[in-house]
Structures are given as structure tokens and as C-alpha cells.
Amino acid sequence: MKKTVMFVIIVVGQCFSVPESNAQVVFSGGGTFYIDYEINDNVLVRSDYGLTTVNVVAGGRITEYMRAIENGRINVLDGEVVGVLYATSGPVTVSGGILKSRLYNRNYVEVSGGIVQGVLESYSHYTAIVSGGELRNGVLAYNESYASISGGQILKVRAYDDSQVVIEGGVFTDSWDEIIATHNGVITISGTGFNYDYGEIPVSSGTLTGTLDSGEQINNNFKIVHYGEGYDGAAIVLVPTKGTLSIDTLPVKGEVFVNDTSWGIAPQSQEVEIGEYTVSFGGIEGYITPNNQQAVVQKDTTTYITGTYILYGDFVLDGNVIFKDFAVLALAWQSRWGDDNWNQACDISDPNDDVIDYSDLSVFTGNWLTGW
Ligand SMILES: [Ca+2]
Ligand SMILES: [Ca+2]
Secondary structure, eight states: OHHHHHHHHHHHHHHTOOOOOSOEEEEOSSEEEEEOSEEOSEEEEOOBTBOEEEEEOTTOEESSOEEEOTTOEEEEOSSEEOSOEEESSSOEEEEEEEESSOEEESSEEEEEEEEEOSOEEEOTTOEEEEEEEEETTOEEEOTTOEEEEEEEEESOEEEOTTOEEEEEEEEEOOOSSOEEEETTOEEEEEEESOSSOSEEOOSSEEEEEEEETTSOEEEEEEEEEOOSTTSOOOEEEEEEOEEEEEEEEESSOOEEEETTEEEEESSEEEEEESEEEEEEEOOOTTEEOOOOEEEEEOTTOEEEEEEEOEETTOOSSSSBOOHHHHHHHHHTTTOBTTSTTOOGGGOOSSSOOSBOSHHHHHHHHHTTTOBO
16 A cells, blocks of 8 residues: 555656755746856746746756746747756747756747757646757647647657647657557647548558648658547547638639539639649630639648630720720631631631631620620
């Protein structure tokens, strides 16, 4: 019995408590401080007299742990923190330097550079944002916390306890079981070309390959662990990288098609998987249908495509069929294909018959003085 109690104390101590220390340096007076020297103690940052920000910069070295509490802020820009770096109730950012232990998040943590040798642990509804840096022991999300990974080098990812992890980029450096969803944790991976269909991965383990939103390749093992009733909600969900394709037509509104599927009458706009699409247009009586267009849709951007219908007879393009258009037709009058005065644009008869004659004039006069 005694042994069991001891075990519990040790586990709690490792996970949640802050190491005891004889001395600590407290920053609490408000304002911004720079540590470019060595501190052989713990460092506590809080905001008793206004927002207090401590920046660890080149030359800075904290030999023990460092904590941000009560909205005190810690930014590691360079230098070294030997002990645990805690975002306890104040935010922490890491953009450079080296953290030799873990990075503990119970507020808000952002990693955009530097090296984190221990794990980044996120707890209790809080958010961790990773866009760069080296996380040499990976990212762990617990207790309904949220982590977003869009860059950096990350050893492994774990989502536990109803937590959410979104992966849009990054290089995952361990090749063995480094992406694990368990205890209702959900990992969403955004990209294209996966070897599984979009949606929830239907198997409990395997190797995932594909291209992440960031363009980085993923080729790693994964595991989805179900523990039975109440704990079987773990999932890894694949979602496509998306952008928006927005299509309109001028001067009249025609039907628009994307890869031969009708989207309806313009204007139309939809979120689609990134990639190249062929946009085509439906016919409108009295108008020349716009040519097909290729649309390249990129991540989080809107690609605009406009198809312009041309009124039959609008040879001098201004949307109206008027006298100057008639002058163009007159120049080509009674010409045949190959003649000096042949003008392909004037062959608007149905069918186009390689001669400019009354059947073309008839279409022309049908649109006379019309326009937008
Ligand atoms: Ca005209
Ligand atoms: Ca003709």
C-alpha cells in the first residue's frame, strides 16, 4: 500500500508540480526586461504592476526553471533555459535559443524557432501553436487542449483526452508510431494526395503518406487507440487543403462548369481542394461562348475566373452592335475563306460556312443595336 501511494506522488510531481527551489528571481514590476546574462536561480515572471515581459536573448542562461504566471510574459529569443519553461498562467513564446527541458503549457505557447529538447505538453483547453523550431521530443496535447502545427521539426505527436491537434505542416522526424490519437484525442491532418481517403482514417494503424498544406511531405506511421466505451472517440481525420474558386461571366450570366460539372448560373463561388481546374461555360443564344479557362487554386486564396460572352456581331468589341461593327462586316462582305478581305470573326451564320453572306447579315441584324 505504501508503495502505491509513493508511486502516485511521484507521477503527480513529474507531471504537474513545479520543482522546489531555494531562490528565485522575480520580475513583476511591469515593463520589458532582457536577460542577456546568467541567472543561477529560478525565474518567475508575473504582472503585479502592469504587464511584465521578460525576453531571454543571446548570452542569457537560466540554470533552473522559468515560469510565466498571472499574465507575465516570457519570450525566448535566444540563449538557454536549462529547467522546465512553464506557461502556467502567462504566455510563452519561443523563437530562438534552446530549452533543455520540457515546455509546459497551461496558458498559451507559441514556438516559431529554437530548439525544445523536452516535450511540448499542452493542458486544459489551452493552445499551443507550432510554426517552426525543433521539437526534439514532440508535441503532446492533454485535457481538451488544442495544438496547431504548421512547421518545424517535430519528433512525435500525441493527442489525448478530447484534445485536438491540427497538422498543416512540419517535418515529423521519427519514423515509428509518432502520430498517435488516443482517449478521444483527435488529430486533423490537412493536405493532399494522401494514401487514405479524406475523412476519418478507417484503420487503427498504418503508414500515412501525402503532402501537407505547407508542401512538406508526410511519410510516417500512425496509431489510433480505442479503449472501449467512453474512450473510443480517438481519430485521425484527413482533410483536403482548400482554396476558393470564384467564377463570374460578363456581360450576361451564363451557366458555369468546373471539370464538366455544372455549378449553376454565374456568379458562383465554392471552396475546393487546391489544384488545377477547367472552367467552361454554357451557351447563351445570340452570344459567342467564352473559351475554357484553366484555374489554379491555391491554399487559402480565392482564384477569380471571368468568362466574357461576346454578342454576335460585336466585331469592334464594346458590348454593342452598332454602325462601326457593320463597317467590319461590310469590309468582309461576300468574301470566302482565303480571300484577302476574309474575316473569320464575321462568319456568325449557323452553321459557320466559310462565306460571309446574307445568313451572317441576318444574325448581325438580329442583334442590331443590342448590347448591355
Ligand atoms: Ca461593337
Ligand atoms: Ca457565314
